[in-house]
Amino acid sequence: MSYFKRDKRAYILLSDGTVYEGYNFGCEGTTIGEIVFTTGMTGYQEVLTDPSYYGQIVLQTYPLIGNYGVNNDDMESEKSWVNGYIVKEWCEEPSNFRTTATINDFLVKQGKIGIWDIDTRALTRKIREFGTMNGAITTEDVYEKKEELLEQIRSYKVINPVQVVTQKKKGWFYTRENRANHVALMDYGYKHNILRMLLQQGCNVTVMPASSTVDDIRRLNPDGIMLSNGPGNPEDNVEIIKNIQDFIAYGKPIFGICLGHQLLALAMGGTTRKMKYGHRGLNQPVKDLSKDRVFITSQNHGYAVESIPEDVGTISHVNMNDGSCEGIAYKNIPAFTVQFHPEASAGPNDTGYLFERFSDLMERGQQGCL
Numbered sequence: 001m002s003y004f005k006r007d008k009r010a011y012i013l014l015s016d017g018t019v020y021e022g023y024n025f026g027c028e029g030t031t032i033g034e035i036v037f038t039t040g041m042t043g044y045q046e047v048l049t050d051p052s053y054y055g056q057i058v059l060q061t062y063p064l065i066g067n068y069g070v071n072n073d074d075m076e077s078e079k080s081w082v083n084g085y086i087v088k089e090w091c092e093e094p095s096n097f098r099t100t101a102t103i104n105d106f107l108v109k110q111g112k113i114g115i116w117d118i119d120t121r122a123l124t125r126k127i128r129e130f131g132t133m134n135g136a137i138t139t140e141d142v143y144e145k146k147e148e149l150l151e152q153i154r155s156y157k158v159i160n161p162v163q164v165v166t167q168k169k170k171g172w173f174y175t176r177e178n179r180a181n182h183v184a185l186m187d188y189g190y191k192h193n194i195l196r197m198l199l200q201q202g203c204n205v206t207v208m209p210a211s212s213t214v215d216d217i218r219r220l221n222p223d224g225i226m227l228s229n230g231p232g233n234p235e236d237n238v239e240i241i242k243n244i245q246d247f248i249a250y251g252k253p254i255f256g257i258c259l260g261h262q263l264l265a266l267a268m269g270g271t272t273r274k275m276k277y278g279h280r281g282l283n284q285p286v287k288d289l290s291k292d293r294v295f296i297t298s299q300n301h302g303y304a305v306e307s308i309p310e311d312v313g314t315i316s317h318v319n320m321n322d323g324s325c326e327g328i329a330y331k332n333i334p335a336f337t338v339q340f341h342p343e344a345s346a347g348p349n350d351t352g353y354l355f356e357r358f359s360d361l362m363e364r365g366q367q368g369c370l
């Protein structure tokens with residue numbers, strides 16, 4: 001079995017010059033990206049297909065990856081967006097009734113370079129200590145190419161990630177259990193489970209390309225606007241933030257998730273910051289201050305909202321590990337946003353009630369959501 005033969009050498013090179021040696025799976029070659037770690041014990045297919053990971057090399061802290069293979073149900077978008085994949089062990093003979101392929105087959109099909117037999121704990125501890133850093137995975141002789149590769153690694157930056165991952169045309173989705181709410185879902189790199197959750201709520205949904213203006217939205221006459229998750233630094237989306245300011249003036253209820261949460265905060269005069277190594281995993285404890293209750297949440301972000309003007313909104317959710325902002329309720333507009341993923345996928349569904357809150361808000365159509 002090729003898995004145990006350890007025949008194809010591969011290396012990780014970090015921007016500080018450290019080399020980790022392992023073995024290749026997926027495709028061969030060289031790839032560069034920002035290395036981020038995620039702590040979920042399951043949900044690797046969702047990670048690989050979540051557009052928010054665009055341009056990043058994902059490091060799985062859980063050591064056994066691929067045990068239930070990949071399937072046709074767990075795609076969070078049409079394809080994989082990661083720049084590379086780092087694991088301790090991958091499973092060659094997955095066992096699950098839904099399995100259609102192994103994780104190795106999946107990476108090959110998606111054209112992704114993977115490395116295994118890495119001490120993922122040591123690498124994660126390093127990133128926790130020094131912060132997220134750029135790096136490369138290569139199947140070539142890293143020692144020979146080190147200086148050249150280091151230069152590329154150090155200057156690596158994702159460019160216009162939202163424009164790359166957004167769909168270029170509108171998409172219409174209808175539900176049978178019509179609660180008569182029509183949602184314009186802004187696709188900044190939306191995870192399919194946001195759409196599924198809205199449909200489950202009985203909403204009809206029109207998925208809109210990221211660059212859509214308020215006039216495009218007005219033509220739909222929606223009952224509410226959903227600002228999706230997505231990749232990259234929120235501050236880079238200058239045009240989108242201007243459009244969101246127009247959406248706010250339009251006055252329809254707005255619900256934002258992750259990048260959507262950050263973008264609305266920026267549109268309302270708030271600020272964002274890059275976190276040391278972000279939150280990526282399925283067990284981040286978050287307190288909903290309005291309920292005085294802690295929920296376990298699914299997360300994937302490297303930036304956070306740092307401030308929001310007091311007269312504009314108030315912090316509604318707080319991360320119990322580091323006190324960071326996890327949600328905002330706006331004062332004079334019908335809008336609320338969260339940094340975590342209430343649509344889960346993967347992860348706990350505990351905060352799915354927020355979709356219900358959005359539906360209620362669309363029906364009440366009140367001013368402000370406090």
Ligand SMILES: NC(=O)CC[C@H](N)C(=O)O
Nearest residue numbers: 229230232258259302303
């Ligand atoms: N999942 C997301 O929407 C991520 C938002 C943003 N790209 C971040 O890393 O913070």
